[in-house]
Amino acid sequence: MPETHRVIYSAFRMAMLHWMADPQWVIPNIIAPFVFTFVALTLFAGADGSFGLYAVLGGGMMGMWGNTLYASGFAIDFERWQGTLEEVVAAPSNLLHVITGRSVSNALFGLTNMVAILLIAVFVFRVPLGLANPVLFAFSLVLTLLSVSALGLIFASSFVLTRSAQIFTNGLEFPIYVISGSMFPIALLPFWTYPASFILGPTWGIQAIRAAATSADVPLAFWSDIGIMLAITVAYVIVAALLFKLVETKSRRDGTLVQA
């Protein structure tokens, strides 16, 4: 069996090569964040400082999640369009590891979206965004990136079975963005949405990111948010591994791998 880390890295590298080969990434990663930041800051103009932070971090999360979700659906379709899905599945490596590499690569690319938003907010719109604890901010951001990637894996497994991944990704982008509290605190949402919010790793991640951005003295809540997010992320990976196994076996049994 090929080493897991090599397969993940190789899939990550291949996805990055494709991103770099395709200048379309400028639209979701530079132009869209610029427009988003402009709209959000215009809406929150006159509000106190924390609203600006919500707008900027929310926009960044949206980019990261949108990219990952889009990429999760696209990962399988991409292989179908290239005609490489059979070759990849026929290799001895685990398909989950291949998609993990792609998913991390795309979440990382989505992170450039957040960086673009931060830079645009600070240098173009002159929003004061002093980060209280830059090290923990970066730390929580990277862990949130991994959690978002792991959530993307769960969706990617089901996309093996369908050609309509794009429809699902379009439908899933905003609900998760809202219930994870990326744009505004989940306390503002109806209580019946809380369970859905709590099982999302990014909900805890964004709380930790905000805590690191606003408070120099890191509260215990920061570490508990990080701990819960990590536990949820591990659960995502376990569920995704099981789903991939089930889905791959089903598609090999039904002969639907390529023509799904």
Next chain:
Amino acid sequence: MRRKKTQVTAVKDVSFEVDYGELFGLVGPNGAGKTTTIKMLTTMLIPTSGVAKVLGYDVKKDVTKVRQNIGIVLGGERGLYTRVNAIDNLRYFADLYGVPVSVRDKRIKELLQFMGLWDRAKDRVETYSKGMKQRLHLARGLINDPQLIFLDEPTTGLDPEIAKETRNMIRELIEKGKTILLTTHYMFEADELCKRVGIIRNGEVVALDTPSGLKKYVMDTSVVEVQGFGITENEVAKFKGIPDVLAVSADLNEDKQVLKIQTTKGSEIISEVQQILKNSRIYDLNIKEPTLEDAYLRLIEGSRK
């Protein structure tokens, strides 16, 4: 709206063995079950019943072992990452197959040199010709240095020169000691390359022998080949109704139509041919020795009756 699911038995009771170092051919019409057979042997499909062993490993139980030890070339222009170069394509699959890092780069270079692609190794695959892509497919299929290679219609859609080049590559692989299972539509290709050929139709192997052994099925026959213009499907059907005609094949789409009539009557049938085709223009009419294609046609037609 509802989509009705139907079950189709693509392959039934197929049984054959391939020797180490052999080039074994599987031929049959479209939908015969060739690709399904290959997909089951390469673990991409799970057989509903029966046993299949590849290099001693069970395709249902030892999936990873089978995958590690075989190479697959599905052919066609797709199946490659066209936005990146040949080296990155091969490096990716080398990692997916667990080729040790210490040998990976050396093997990629050797394969690209063997395929005559080294000079263009750093160019994007989208700039390659069909023939170059086909050679890169072969290189990818060899990246894990497999003992057994599955080639699924590797020359379909290629122009004659590139197809010939591909066949030469396949010969070289056999000389290097590889075992190959090849599927093809082209009988001359199977005749030229394969040690043994299995003819598959409707998911069943209807004959399995050496090319010369298969030709013995049509030793008692001769083939009347007509080249003409204006030949209709109705006229072709009339030939099929003649008792001593064993098989008829017709290519009516080209400007120069070709009709092949396999018969035990020999030259006696010529007057009947002229009578049936009296409204068509005949450019040429020959009586030929039967080929593997004629044997194939007879076996396929025979299994239909």
